[in-house]
Amino acid sequence: MTADRIRVWLGVSLLGLLMLGSFWAYEVMRRNSEERANGAKVRSEPDYFVEDFNFVRLSQSGNTNYRVTGEKLTHFPQEDEFEILQPRIVSIDEDKTPMLIRADRAIVKQKVQESANAKPEDQIHMMDNVIIERAKSARTAAIxxxxxxxxxxxxxxKMKTDARIKMTTARATISAFGMVANNADQKVHFLKNVHIEIDNKIAK
Incomplete structure (x- = not known):
C-alpha cells in the first residue's frame, strides 16, 4: 500500500470517528433535553407494588395517627423510595380535628437529613393538585x-411548600408563595407575597 493510500485511509478513519463521536454527542444532548422538557427523573426498576393499600402509622410523639391510602404503591429499591398514585392521608388526633391531604401523586423518602444539625426523618412529597381539608368543629373553622x-x-x-398556596375559610381567602405549618401547635406561617381578602358579610 502506497503512502498516498495510507493517508487516504487514515483520513477516512478519522472522519468516521468524528462522525460517530458527533452522533453520540447529539444523542446524549437530545436525551438530556427530552428529560429536562418532560421533567422526568430516571428511576430504577421497581421491585414490588401494592394496589389499593391502606396502612396506619404513628408520629414520633405518639399522639397522632396517620392513615395513608392510595390506588397504587410502588417501591424503587435503588432510591429506597415509594411512589403513591392518588394518595390520601388523614391525620387522626383525639384532641384535634381530623385533616385530609390528597394529591395526584406522592413520593415517600425515608430518613432524610436536610441539614447537618437536623434529625433524619421521613418525608412525603405530595405533587399535583394538592388539597388540604380540615372540617369544621366546635373549636375550629373549616379550612x-x-x-x-x-x-x-x-x-x-409539620408541612411546608415553596409554591403558591391558597387558603380558604368561611370569612377569608389568603394567597401567598410559601408556607410552613405545624399541626402540633396548629400554627401556619405564610412566607411572602401574602394577599388577604376578608368577607365582612355575616354568614347565616
Missing part, C-alpha cells in the same frame, strides 16, 4: 388549602 406541591413531615407533624 381548605390548595397548592401544586407540599412536603409532609409525619414524624414532627
Amino acid at each position: 381548605i388549602m390548595e397548592t401544586s406541591s407540599l412536603i409532609l413531615y409525619p414524624d414532627s407533624e
